[in-house]
Amino acid sequence: TQLLEQSPQFLSIQEGENLTVYCNSSSVFSSLQWYRQEPGEGPVLLVTVVTGGEVKKLKRLTFQFGDARKDSSLHITAAQPGDTGLYLCAGARNTGKLIFGQGTTLQVKP
Amino acid sequence: GAVVSQHPSRVICKSGTSVKIECRSLDFQATTMFWYRQFPKQSLMLMATSNEGSKATYEQGVEKDKFLINHASLTLSTLTVTSAHPEDSSFYICSARGGRSNQPQHFGDGTRLSIL
Numbered sequence: 001t002q003l004l005e006q007s008p009q010f011l012s013i014q015e016g017e018n019l020t021v022y023c024n025s026s027s028v029f030s031s032l033q034w035y036r037q038e039p040g041e042g043p044v045l046l047v048t049v050v051t052g053g054e055v056k057k058l059k060r061l062t063f064q065f066g067d068a069r070k071d072s073s074l075h076i077t078a079a080q081p082g083d084t085g086l087y088l089c090a091g092a093r094n095t096g097k098l099i100f101g102q103g104t105t106l107q108v109k110p
Numbered sequence: 111g112a113v114v115s116q117h118p119s120r121v122i123c124k125s126g127t128s129v130k131i132e133c134r135s136l137d138f139q140a141t142t143m144f145w146y147r148q149f150p151k152q153s154l155m156l157m158a159t160s161n162e163g164s165k166a167t168y169e170q171g172v173e174k175d176k177f178l179i180n181h182a183s184l185t186l187s188t189l190t191v192t193s194a195h196p197e198d199s200s201f202y203i204c205s206a207r208g209g210r211s212n213q214p215q216h217f218g219d220g221t222r223l224s225i226l
Contacts, residue, residue, distance in 0.1 A: 006153075030212065042116070042203050042217035043154070088153060096142065096211030103153040 003027055004091050006101025013079055014109050021074045021087055021104045029091035032065055032072045033098070037086040079108045113137055114206045116218030124226055125196060131189045131221045133204030140206035143187040144215060145179060148201040160187050194225045 004025045013019055023032070031050045035043035047056050049065035049072060056063045060083075062075040072089055086105050090098040113136040121129055133143055142161050146154040158174075160166040160181035168174045176198075178190040187206075191198055201222055205215040 033214065035217075040201075040220065040222065042114075042205075042219045044217070045214060048214060086151075090154075092212070094211065096207060096213070096215075097156065097159065098144075098215060100153045100155075103151075105151060 003099050004089060004101040006089055006104055008104060009102055010105050012107040012109065015081060016078050017108075019076050019079060019106070021089075021106075022071070023073070023089035023091075023101045024071045025091060025099075026070065027091070027099075028069050029099075030069075030094050031092045032069070033090045033092065034063055034072070034074055035088040035090065037088060037103075039086075043088055076106075079106075081108045081110050084108050112214075112216045114140075114204065114216045114218040116204055116221055118221060119219060120222040120224075122224045122226065123194065126193055127225075129191045129194055129223060131191075131202055131204070131223075133187045133189070133206065133218055135185045135206040135208070135216070138206075138208045139184040140187070140208055141184065142207045142211075143181055144205045144207070145177070145187075145189050146203045146205070148203060148220070150201075154203060157189075191223065194223070196225045199223055199225045 006023045033048045034046045037043040047063045052067045052069045054065045060077045088103045089101040115134045117132045145157045157172045158166045158168045160179045166179035181187040203220040205217045207215045
């Protein structure tokens, strides 16, 4: 059973466009993390959100944690070819285990 | 800080061979290490959790006799794929966490295992 639904799974856009990736669950997480992964490499942590309703910004990336701590979104403004990659959300349990979403493969065309 | 080194980065070997993958935390003590498996264009699936000095906890469906995990020190965990077969070919990634369970996991760069 997939506990964290991530959508869309694939996204191909033109440079300069905006996009939003969603992660939804029926379960509450103690925190939620967003990672970016390049082919052949491990995931790199972008941000951790902990508080319900929390919004964090990282340059052109905006991350939001739902009020009930069950869902999260990643919004990218004016996407660049360098943003191309696999984006993963992961919800953290109280045990510290991470539950990963299916991932979103983003391609930004110049 | 918080660097995790995984070795080797790639291994190709014949069916029936056992392969050992190392995961080291270089600048912190990792009380807990996690092992994941990832298929192409898919997400990470947790295989097992290992705590230093104790037996690993395996996720449902993961054969503990097939995937041997040792976490003998606070900076090193190893995953041995025993008698590997082509269906074991995958990208294996480790992560390490220090201290309490709310600390973030830091990931290695993964090992591409190809069994011929």
